[in-house]
Amino acid sequence: MTTGRTEDDSWDVTEGVGATALGVAWARARESSSKQPLFTDPHAQQFIDAASERGWSPPSRAITERIAHLGDYAAARTKWFDEFFIAAGANGVEQAVILAAGLDARAWRLPWTSTTRIYEIDQPQVLAFKVETLRNHGVKAAARYTAVAVDLRQDWPTALRDNGFDASEPTAWSAEGLLSYLPAAGQDLLFARVHELSAAGSRFAVEAFGPDFFDPEYLEDRSDVADWLANHGWRTSVTPAANLLEHYHRDVPDVMPRTEFVSGELLSC
Numbered sequence: 127m128t129t130g131r132t133e134d135d136s137w138d139v140t141e142g143v144g145a146t147a148l149g150v151a152w153a154r155a156r157e158s159s160s161k162q163p164l165f166t167d168p169h170a171q172q173f174i175d176a177a178s179e180r181g182w183s184p185p186s187r188a189i190t191e192r193i194a195h196l197g198d199y200a201a202a203r204t205k206w207f208d209e210f211f212i213a214a215g216a217n218g219v220e221q222a223v224i225l226a227a228g229l230d231a232r233a234w235r236l237p238w239t240s241t242t243r244i245y246e247i248d249q250p251q252v253l254a255f256k257v258e259t260l261r262n263h264g265v266k267a268a269a270r271y272t273a274v275a276v277d278l279r280q281d282w283p284t285a286l287r288d289n290g291f292d293a294s295e296p297t298a299w300s301a302e303g304l305l306s307y308l309p310a311a312g313q314d315l316l317f318a319r320v321h322e323l324s325a326a327g328s329r330f331a332v333e334a335f336g337p338d339f340f341d342p343e344y345l346e347d348r349s350d351v352a353d354w355l356a357n358h359g360w361r362t363s364v365t366p367a368a369n370l371l372e373h374y375h376r377d378v379p380d381v382m383p384r385t386e387f388v389s390g391e392l393l394s395c
């Protein structure tokens with residue numbers, strides 16, 4: 127776990143864990159303005175500009191150069207989650223839950239059907255910043271959007287249901303850039319809760335630790351995501367990060383997160 131954390135800490139978007147969402151937005155803004163972007167996220171730069179007005183500083187040139195190799199990773203990851211949600215919608219799944227949504231702008235930029243319900247879970251101040259920034263730019267969600275401002279270590283299933291989530295409907299779930307902020311037991315609890323709330327036909331996309339993830343601290347007693355899902359009736363598919371980058375014709379850097387991208391579909395309950 128990140129040092130300096132407590133069991134009930136919270137944060138704004140410009141501080142601590144919240145600022146990691148800005149880091150992702152910054153990477154998406156760079157990709158979007160590149161010559162051949164894998165995706166276009168017109169809102170990423172809006173978040174960066176709004177945070178800068180609040181005093182947040184984008185990474186310096188020196189840091190930018192040092193983490194340049196992560197740009198392709200971040201781009202491939204975003205593209206993979208985009209395609210996951212588009213495929214779920216094309217297969218009739220009209221309810222989505224984005225766990226630890228941060229500054230993910232998919233609710234505003236993907237081609238959802240107008241009847242799709244999208245729930246985003248993150249810290250209150252992170253979601254408030256995001257919604258306010260988009261409102262200031264006159265941007266409207268492409269589907270029925272609900273921000274569920276709750277800590278994922280708390281009773282978020284109740285908060286989700288209280289906001290209209292229907293567990294009898296198939297759901298497309300995502301956990302992108304999240305698992306490293308949860309301890310091993312917290313990861314298991316997250317998966318148990320998602321499973322409990324998932325009707326047959328639900329789908330789940332997860333950025334997970336690969337078997338040779340570079341920081342063994344995170345691997346201590348941690349469940350293998352694909353195994354966990356398979357043992358609970360989900361049909362899974364696993365793509366190591368390097369394969370994902372190759373799939374999108376991006377160079378595989380020597381140093382990058384040893385993650386894997388796991389997607390699952392719940393066949394029956």
Ligand SMILES: C[S@@+](CC[C@H](N)C(=O)[O-])C[C@H]1O[C@@H](n2cnc3c(N)ncnc32)[C@H](O)[C@@H]1O
Nearest residue numbers: 146147226227228230248249277278302303307
């Ligand atoms: C690296 S960012 C990823 C954001 C988003 N998934 C994306 O890819 O753009 C991590 C996000 O996880 C959120 N997060 C981490 N721990 C959380 C918790 N316990 N409850 C709610 N949100 C949490 C942070 O606020 C932050 O927005």
